[in-house]
Amino acid sequence: MNKKRRMFVRMVLASLLRRRSRMIIALLAIVVGATILSGLGMIYYDVPRQMSAQFRSYGANIIFVPREGAEMSIEEINKGIGVFPSDKLEGYTPYRYENTKLNNLPVTLAGTEFSSVLRTSPYWHISGELPAGNGGCLVGKKLAEKFGLSAGDTISPLNSFEITDDIDISSIPESEIYEDPQTGEKFCDHSLDLKISGILETGGSEEDYIYVTLEDITDLMLNERGFDIVEVSVAASAKELKDYLDEINKNAVSLTAKPVKRVTASESTVLSKLESLVLIVTLVVLALTMICVATTMTAVITERRREIGLRKALGALDSSIVLEFLSEGLVLGAAGGIVGSILGYLFADIVSMNVFSSAITFRPLLLPVTIIASVIVTGLACLIPIRSAVDVDPALVLKGE
Amino acid sequence: MFFRMIAGAFRRQWKKMLMIALTVALGASIATAMLNVMLGVGDKINEELKAYGSNITVVPSSEAVLSELYEVEDGENKEEYLSEETLNEFLTIFWANNIADFAPVLDTSVTVDDTEVRLVGTWFGHHLEFVKKGTTYQRDTGIVNLRSWWDVTDGVWLDEARLDGDRYAMAGRQLAEELDLKVGDKLIVKGEKGSEELELVGIFESGDEEENCIFTTLSVAQRLSGAQGKYKKAEVSAITSPDDELAEKAAKNPELLSGDEYDLWYCTAYVSSICFQLQEAIPEASARAVRQIADSEGKILEKTELLMALITVMSLIGATLGISNLVTSSVMERAAELALMKAVGAKNGQITRLVMAEIILTSIAGAAAGYFMGYAFAQVIGQTVFSSAIEMSGMVAFLVTVLVIAVTLVGSIPAIRMILRLRPSEVLHGGH
Numbered sequence: 001m002n003k004k005r006r007m008f009v010r011m012v013l014a015s016l017l018r019r020r021s022r023m024i025i026a027l028l029a030i031v032v033g034a035t036i037l038s039g040l041g042m043i044y045y046d047v048p049r050q051m052s053a054q055f056r057s058y059g060a061n062i063i064f065v066p067r068e069g070a071e072m073s074i075e076e077i078n079k080g081i082g083v084f085p086s087d088k089l090e091g092y093t094p095y096r097y098e099n100t101k102l103n104n105l106p107v108t109l110a111g112t113e114f115s116s117v118l119r120t121s122p123y124w125h126i127s128g129e130l131p132a133g134n135g136g137c138l139v140g141k142k143l144a145e146k147f148g149l150s151a152g153d154t155i156s157p158l159n160s161f162e163i164t165d166d167i168d169i170s171s172i173p174e175s176e177i178y179e180d181p182q183t184g185e186k187f188c189d190h191s192l193d194l195k196i197s198g199i200l201e202t203g204g205s206e207e208d209y210i211y212v213t214l215e216d217i218t219d220l221m222l223n224e225r226g227f228d229i230v231e232v233s234v235a236a237s238a239k240e241l242k243d244y245l246d247e248i249n250k251n252a253v254s255l256t257a258k259p260v261k262r263v264t265a266s267e268s269t270v271l272s273k274l275e276s277l278v279l280i281v282t283l284v285v286l287a288l289t290m291i292c293v294a295t296t297m298t299a300v301i302t303e304r305r306r307e308i309g310l311r312k313a314l315g316a317l318d319s320s321i322v323l324e325f326l327s328e329g330l331v332l333g334a335a336g337g338i339v340g341s342i343l344g345y346l347f348a349d350i351v352s353m354n355v356f357s358s359a360i361t362f363r364p365l366l367l368p369v370t371i372i373a374s375v376i377v378t379g380l381a382c383l384i385p386i387r388s389a390v391d392v393d394p395a396l397v398l399k400g401e
Numbered sequence: 402m403f404f405r406m407i408a409g410a411f412r413r414q415w416k417k418m419l420m421i422a423l424t425v426a427l428g429a430s431i432a433t434a435m436l437n438v439m440l441g442v443g444d445k446i447n448e449e450l451k452a453y454g455s456n457i458t459v460v461p462s463s464e465a466v467l468s469e470l471y472e473v474e475d476g477e478n479k480e481e482y483l484s485e486e487t488l489n490e491f492l493t494i495f496w497a498n499n500i501a502d503f504a505p506v507l508d509t510s511v512t513v514d515d516t517e518v519r520l521v522g523t524w525f526g527h528h529l530e531f532v533k534k535g536t537t538y539q540r541d542t543g544i545v546n547l548r549s550w551w552d553v554t555d556g557v558w559l560d561e562a563r564l565d566g567d568r569y570a571m572a573g574r575q576l577a578e579e580l581d582l583k584v585g586d587k588l589i590v591k592g593e594k595g596s597e598e599l600e601l602v603g604i605f606e607s608g609d610e611e612e613n614c615i616f617t618t619l620s621v622a623q624r625l626s627g628a629q630g631k632y633k634k635a636e637v638s639a640i641t642s643p644d645d646e647l648a649e650k651a652a653k654n655p656e657l658l659s660g661d662e663y664d665l666w667y668c669t670a671y672v673s674s675i676c677f678q679l680q681e682a683i684p685e686a687s688a689r690a691v692r693q694i695a696d697s698e699g700k701i702l703e704k705t706e707l708l709m710a711l712i713t714v715m716s717l718i719g720a721t722l723g724i725s726n727l728v729t730s731s732v733m734e735r736a737a738e739l740a741l742m743k744a745v746g747a748k749n750g751q752i753t754r755l756v757m758a759e760i761i762l763t764s765i766a767g768a769a770a771g772y773f774m775g776y777a778f779a780q781v782i783g784q785t786v787f788s789s790a791i792e793m794s795g796m797v798a799f800l801v802t803v804l805v806i807a808v809t810l811v812g813s814i815p816a817i818r819m820i821l822r823l824r825p826s827e828v829l830h831g832g833h
Contacts, residue, residue: 025730032722039715054704057697123692203458203691261608265550266452273449277786284778285431285716292427292723299420299727303734351711355704
């Protein structure tokens with residue numbers, strides 16, 4: 001029994017080695033099929049994640065706004081931000097808006113964090129540069145055109161207010177305070193000199209604002225208060241986003257987290273199309289490739305009809321012939337599957353690096369799937385020609401008909 | 402004799418030839434389908450990206466703002482308008498066919514039940530038709546496709562074609578909750594220059610500040626604000642080509658381009674050239690790209706096209722390897738036959754020509770079948786994913802033919818040469 005098994009292994013191996021050129025052809029066909037299966041499979045699984053990161057170029061997809069009558073507390077903002085996994089969080093930017101005057105015309109000033117603003121608004125076009133720190137500002141293009149401003153100019157937005165008893169005026173310079181001689185009401189004209197470091201172009205409402213640092217807006221307004229809005233950009237699927245939002249809103253008392261529907265709804269529409277595109281392309285290419293592998297295998301086996309006939313004539317059992325040929329096919333299928341899944345991974349990685357400039361996630365599950373699929377396809381492809389060869393009278397096969 | 406031999410080969414070995422033709426057909430169909438999908442995917446994804454809404458806004462030009470700056474009194478800005486006739490020009494520009502949708506917007510402050518509310522007048526399924534220089538232009542357009550992310554939770558979308566008379570409105574969910582409005586309610590809306598009774602046909606969720614607004618037809622807003630025949634800005638959704646170096650250069654100043662560059666830029670659907678053409682057609686307006694949408698569109702498109710291109714390359718490599726592999730194997734299989742020919746005195750050139758002719762004829766037949774299979778697969782992909790047909794490019798047919806012939810040659814010539822190099826006696830003896 002042991003001897004018989006050794007002989008079987010030797011026959012399979014010898015046949016693979018002796019008939020080198022044919023076997024290389026068969027192996028190559030399987031490797032190509034397996035490479036495409038594992039490569040496309042890996043790309044398909046990674047596309048949503050990678051593409052979702054690309055869609056962050058649309059900017060923030062979540063906003064935190066204060067609940068009615070409340071002020072957003074810093075702890076709650078940090079806690080809210082903490083809900084998003086750090087590898088999915090692109091960035092978050094707080095904003096505080098105030099109405100001030102420039103050349104006696106009302107303008108809106110927005111205090112923000114310049115270090116993170118381009119992460120939540122990557123579409124900002126700045127001619128010039130972002131302010132390096134306090135004392136600098138960005139001016140929206142529309143506003144700049146209206147006032148004839150350009151980068152390098154200095155502006156002095158004015159905060160004009162009536163001094164009431166509850167305002168602490170100890171820090172205000174004397175020169176900024178004046179009194180209405182008729183009513184006796186005291187007023188303050190507090191202003192701040194800001195150097196324009198760049199002009200902001202977005203094509204949207206941002207072009208009507210002046211952007212300054214949070215410290216500067218506190219200085220100008222002479223008070224500190226909560227943010228009006230926090231923009232958050234998170235690379236996550238619609239379902240994940242909903243879970244995060246639910247978790248934040250369940251615990252927060254001072255703020256509400258809301259999706260930016262224009263961004264999230266449109267993203268799921270487009271992303272689902274992209275996913276189904278890659279899926280169906282993968283299916284079509286895979287199906288065709290597998291048939292191609294099968295025809296090549298069939299051709300390689302059909303060629304060996306004479307050999308089958310000879311063995312049968314020498315008294316080999318049908319079942320042993322089928323078993324031997326099938327084993328050969330399965331060894332080839334497994335070997336091709338292993339090589340193919342490695343090549344497929346490399347190929348998917350090249351695609352990912354080129355398109356998304358990030359490595360592909362290795363899916364260990366695809367390895368066994370690829371190997372099993374290769375073995376099954378090879379097995380099926382071998383079985384049909386072997387069966388037909390075995391069923392025929394050896395004399396006919398040997399005669400070459 | 403040559404032809405008789407070929408014909409004989411096909412008769413005797415039709416099974417093997419069929420196998421080659423089948424493999425070539427499979428490879429060619431992969432190539433055809435993938436190349437067509439790759440070439441068409443940009444347009445399809447571009448259409449899908451229209452979900453994000455307008456990528457161009459048209460506003461009164463800022464020069465007008467500057468000249469009126471000195472007429473300003475009490476810190477109040479004078480409102481700027483564009484006249485409604487200028488909307489016709491949107492259909493007359495060079496890239497008019499790339500303008501998927503557009504709608505004018507006129508917003509004004511009104512009071513409903515003593516509450517101050519922002520009211521937005523725009524087009525809902527508006528039918529625009531006019532004659533200019535003997536050509537009739539017409540288009541149905543409006544805000545519906547520019548607000549794809551709206552959920553109309555109660556009632557229906559306002560539709561000018563279906564509901565006649567200017568007395569309908571939609572309200573945002575937040576406003577509806579605040580004022581306790583329901584579909585079918587009649588609102589008395591008081592504006593600066595009059596008041597109107599509007600019937601609420603729908604309540605929408607938009608997730609932004611528009612949820613606090615009332616949306617109605619343009620003419621209602623015009624009557625309420627006294628700005629007859631005017632609008633404040635227009636939102637335009639245009640199908641554009643992603644920006645490249647030329648577009649960036651032109652964005653700085655179109656006048657710096659050379660003549661050829663200018664023509665190329667003008668005749669490419671860049672967002673900047675469409676803006677430029679809109680400004681040309683409407684001198685009093687300024688057309689700007691909405692960077693958030695226009696820039697991102699370019700990025701997503703570029704990534705998608707690159708992704709598809711690489712998947713296509715991968716499939717093409719697979720298909721060509723598959724074909725050349727089988728061709729090589731079919732030649733090797735005929736070693737004995739070729740050796741016999743040589744043994745009876747055929748020249749190497751004659752044998753090569755004969756075998757090549759057989760294989761190339763088979764391949765061409767396979768490629769033709771594969772092209773039509775690939776066409777079908779491309780349409781299956783287009784219909785399933787985008788519910789629209791994928792345009793077939795003539796270039797693809799040419800490319801696939803060249804590819805198949807090249808692959809067949811590469812697959813067969815080395816094998817034939819290898820066999821012919823052997824001594825016939827060795828091959829016939831079976832010692833290879």
